[in-house]
Amino acid sequence: MASMQLENQVSAKEQLTANLNNQSPNKIHPERYINYSESEKGPDPPTIDIGEEVTFNEFVSKGAVVYTPPSGGIPGLSPAWVLAWDATGYTVIPPNPNKVYVTCASTKIIEKMTDDEILKKLDKSTSADGSYTDPFTKATINANLTHSFRSGNSLKANFGQE
Template sequence: MAAMQKQDMRWEHIVAKMKNQTPTVMHCERYIKWSMPDTGPSPPPIEATGVTSFTGFVSKGAVVYVSSTKETCSVAWLLAWDRPDKYYFIPPCPNKVYVACGPKSVIEKMSDEEIQKKLDDAPSAEVAAIDPITKATVHAKLEDTIGIEMIPIDTALDACFGVAV
């Protein structure tokens, strides 16, 4: 039984590397955990022009980061991911990522259900977006790290939040 629990935890393991390309600190305003709602802390702040890593146990979730300065309007970035357990589905379900960015007021209005629907409809595990109003940008990629015997041992989520100049 312990071996089975360990294996289940491995499928939930996500290692996120998030890069902030803005001149201000970004804070996690919302963390949605669809697959394991009662686990782990929220993702940490990302320093201005910094990188942070976050290890979580949510295979399907979303995070909204916000940043605002006196010189610019409040901006938000949405990153949602789904890393299904490929061994439970035939044919296997692909990894998916959904991203959005723009005025904080617009991103905040998105319900958890709306975000989940957009994630479920997402076409791939690598996406990018740019908002024409705020010039906010986001790029994300979700991929499995393959171990011995071609079994996924980790899932890496790389995201980059910025503002086009």
């Protein structure tokens, strides 16, 4: 399994390490990257080859990425994945827990989601765990956001397709 390291300057208290794993049958690339952390800049998510895990060090603490396979399939029917996270809570219980929002569907459906819609769904989430399987495309996504006082926040996500 290949691993790629990306570094960027973000304050240590808002550090987020993200491990993104592509278990789909195609290479996936970031169709859209949304940074909801106004004072931070993080690395842009890269394309992830089949079976590759990509690690981001010091990723933004609140954001979202929409991943899609390269064009070439049936337009609008290929799967797409949404991964959104909020690691600004620094608690494991309400009122401000770290949380994720995940979904997947055809690119036709996901492309219609606005940045604000994704943010609203993320803000409504109350869990640091997320999992979804789209019955039409058979795409799957699983994500977990954990916090450790020693190592900061860690986001793990798996993108797949049955």
